Amino acid sequence: MRSFKKQMILLPVAAFLFLNLAFILDKGKKNNDEKNGGLILPGHFKATVVVDSLKGSARHLAVNTNGDIYVKLRFPDFAGGNAALRDTNGDGRADTIIKFADYEDKGTYGTSMRVHNGYLYFSSETNVYRTRLNPQTLVPDGPLELLLHDANGRHEHDAKPLAFDGKGHMYVAFGAPSNACQEQNRVPGSPGIEGCPLLAEYGGIWQFDEAKQGQQQKDGKRYATGLRSVVAMDWNTRENCLYVVAHGRDDLHMLFPKQFNAWQSAVMPAEEFLKVTEGSDAGWPYYFYDPIKHLKLLNPEYGGDGKKAGEGKKYNQPIMAFQAHWAPNDLLFYTGDQFPQRYRNGAFIAFHGSTNRSPYPQGGYFVCFVPFKNGKPAGNWEVFADGFTGRKTVISASEARYRPMGLAMGPDGSLYVSETEKGKIWRISYTGDKNKFTRLQLQQMEARKSTSNFKRPDPLRNNLMSGMLGNGAKLYRNYCAGCHQPNGKGDGNLFPPLSGSEWVTGGPYMDKYRAIQVMLKGLEGPIKVANKPYNSVMPKHDFLKDEQIAQVLTYIRNNFGNNSSLVTAEEVKKVRSRLKQQAPDVKKP
Known part of the structure; x- marks a missing residue:
């Protein structure tokens, strides 16, 4: 500074x-x-x-x-x-x-x-x-x-x-x-700190002189x-x-x-x-x-x-x-x-x-x-x-x-x-x-x-994920379970777990993008998942429709202990278009 x-x-x-x-x-x-x-x-x-x-x-x-x-x-x-x-x-x-x-x-x-x-x-x-x-x-x-x-x-x-x-x-x-x-911070189940020390310098409004440098x-x-x-x-x-x-x-x-x-x-x-x-x-x-x-x-x-x-x-x-x-x-x-x-x-x-x-x-x-x-x-x-x-x-x-x-x-x-x-x-x-x-x-x-932009959502009628999870489960069984296993925990050797994986849930900046990109482009190791090394090949699944990729990722991101937002077909479409234009490489975390 x-x-x-x-x-x-x-x-x-x-x-x-x-x-x-x-x-x-x-x-x-x-x-x-x-x-x-x-x-x-x-x-x-x-x-x-x-x-x-x-x-x-x-x-x-x-x-x-x-x-x-x-x-x-x-x-x-x-x-x-x-x-x-x-x-x-x-x-x-x-x-x-x-x-x-x-x-x-x-x-x-x-x-x-x-x-x-x-x-x-x-x-x-x-x-x-x-x-x-x-x-x-x-x-x-x-x-x-x-x-x-x-x-x-x-x-x-x-x-x-x-x-x-x-x-x-x-x-x-x-x-x-x-x-x-x-x-x-933002770790599931982590308790709050009693007498929160952050309040000494954060979480409030301070008064200053409007002209003093x-x-x-x-x-x-x-x-x-x-x-x-x-x-x-x-x-x-x-x-x-x-x-x-x-x-x-x-x-x-x-x-x-x-x-x-x-x-x-x-x-x-x-x-x-x-x-x-x-x-x-x-x-x-x-x-x-x-x-x-x-x-x-x-x-x-x-x-x-x-x-x-x-x-x-x-x-x-x-x-x-x-x-x-x-x-x-x-x-x-x-x-x-x-x-x-x-x-x-x-x-x-x-x-x-x-x-x-x-x-x-x-x-x-x-x-x-x-x-x-x-x-x-x-x-x-x-x-x-x-x-x-x-x-x-x-x-x-x-x-x-x-x-x-x-x-x-x-x-x-x-x-x-x-x-x-x-x-x-x-x-x-x-x-x-x-x-x-x-x-x-x-x-x-x-x-x-x-309209949906203002009204409080109905717990059942407005749950956008309900129709996606069933189709996502079928797609997962057909295309993913063979390697990542039906329980999403991988095989402990070649194929990494999807449960708790940063590649699935994303960090504070990558979120869905990396998961969509891996589905479309595939991925070849070595990589680390949850700080454990893996070295295998994830084939690309770009033959699936945008809606299908959205469904299977939504399923994965909300099963096996994961709890993340849904993926939409429109988001997949945008990433697919971007990859065709720029052909970027998947970066390892």
């Missing part, structure tokens, strides 16, 4: 123009002709596509007082980790885009992008920066100031969302590098705790208070299959909408919130079984509970006046969409609105913007066309939404008479709650 002094580099406009060429986007008429850029909105709301596919894709965004847009890139490169966008001809489309800020540790998970008091604030996994904005120049021409450095380095849940209280304080969330403070975590004050992962965070200026929508924990069934079945793991725990005051404790890692029982229950790592409430009532309770694993990734309290009055001071939430509800359909992938009054929800949550996935049912997150991520309000009160898959950005405005707005305009959106 470079010193703080070296991080504070001057970013003159001339240097940016030399290193980053502004380019004019294709007007994207085909996408512009698609009604509302593919979004489904309440009556008299309209969406304009600001940019159809931002190179480097997008995470969060902010809009300056002159309408310039600043975007945190999902895939930064040497040209910079951020992008600045401007509409020069007034057609609503960004026609000038410049990458900027070649700061250290750009990563792929940096989160926040905020405009505050004339500065652009943004974060990486480990750092928080700011640079002064100049309305006359698209790219900020002030020095890049390193305000905060996290010396603990990158880890899971390492987002750095930001909020400001208007009194000179900056609030930063520090996610916990753990699912539930287990002795062995060179701060570290020890220089801040722990403002709140018991929050495993927070990405959606905003200061409510009307209530003068901090609010978050926190991610719940994962993998109840995978880690504790005796206490929780797959359906319980898909519908629990809730994503919690919380009002956070100084000293708040939301209960992580000891408790999670059950959205069906409306109770905080004891986590299984600490003796819970899905029924024990323990001392859950003493912790900070959510003001609203959303369905499990929807992934709340941005929160915005609307203070504009372009939208009808009922939206003013209410909360917009961007749900990025679930990844781990298998074998049930994934959920989320929409922008939600929650009306507010006196600091609390004044009604049920509403579907404000939908249509991101481009399909009725999402089995795997990779199938979703778009996944909403960031929210920002423009100077005219319009709402900007970014998404992570293509880097598409929409501007949503209200085109009707605000004084004639009625709830009748919301009926179409309310009806969408009955």
Whole structure:
């Protein structure tokens, strides 16, 4: 890591123009002709596509007082980790885009992008920066100031969302590098550590000086705790208070299959909408919130079984509970006046969409609105913007066309939404008479709650794996059992076990890809499975149809003691296509 002094580099406009060429986007008429850029909105709301596919894709965004847009890139490169966008001809489309800020540790998970008091604030996994904005120049021409450095380095849940209280304080969330403070993280049955030591530096929100450079975590004050992962965070200026929508924990069934079945793991725990005051404790890692029982229950790592409430009532309770694993990734309290009055001071939430509800359909992938009054929800949550996935049912997150991520309000009160898959950005405005707005305009959106993207799955009818396991068992007997044995334990010599094999279940990054690739390409040793050497030949099975490979892998990944998500025919099709184009070699773990 470079010193703080070296991080504070001057970013003159001339240097940016030399290193980053502004380019004019294709007007994207085909996408512009698609009604509302593919979004489904309440009556008299309209969406304009600001940019159809931002190179480097997008995470969060902010809009300056002159309408310039600043975007945190999902895939930064040497040209910079951020992008600045401007509409020069007034057609609503960004026609000038410049990458900027070649700061250290750009990563792929940096989160926040905020405009505050004339500065652009943004974060990486480990750092928080700011640079002064100049309305006359698209790219900020002030020095890049390193305000905060996290010396603990990158880890899971390492987002750095930001909020400001208007009194000179900056609030930063520090996610916990753990699912539930287990002795062995994400190892089935591993117990939780009593008096979780991670809470000293993680799993909470810290308060810092918003202008002081060179701060570290020890220089801040722990403002709140018991929050495993927070990405959606905003200061409510009307209530003068901090609010978050926190991610719940994962993998109840995978880690504790005796206490929780797959359906319980898909519908629990809730994503919690919380009002956070100084000293708040939301209960992580000891408790999670059950959205069906409306109770905080004891986590299984600490003796819970899905029924024990323990001392859950003493912790900070959510003001609203959303369905499990929807992934709340941005929160915005609307203070504009372009939208009808009922939206003013209410909360917009961007749900990025679930990844781990298998074998049930994934959920989320929409922008939600929650009306507010006196600091609390004044009604049920509403579907404000939908249509991101481009399909009725999402089995795997990779199938979703778009996944909403960031929210920002423009100077005219319009709402900007970014998404992570293509880097598409929409501007949503209200085109009707605000004084004639009625709830009748919301009926179409309310009806969408009955679709699989929003409704709680039925334990039997919506189990997508049930039809696959029977066919998978037949395929396994025909093509796999001869070598790997009917019990999946291999022969102890030439043919490795499938039970507990990292080649089958995948690690945190490879997951399904390696198993699909081995089925299609085959594999020739020597290899190691569970740290034991094997040396034989696995013939390729590319003669099987995509659906058949999906079925047999789903069977293997959910038998012999394995407990992993299902594989879809579409995922197999994508890997098969990639192999034909690139012909990569299977890498050994």
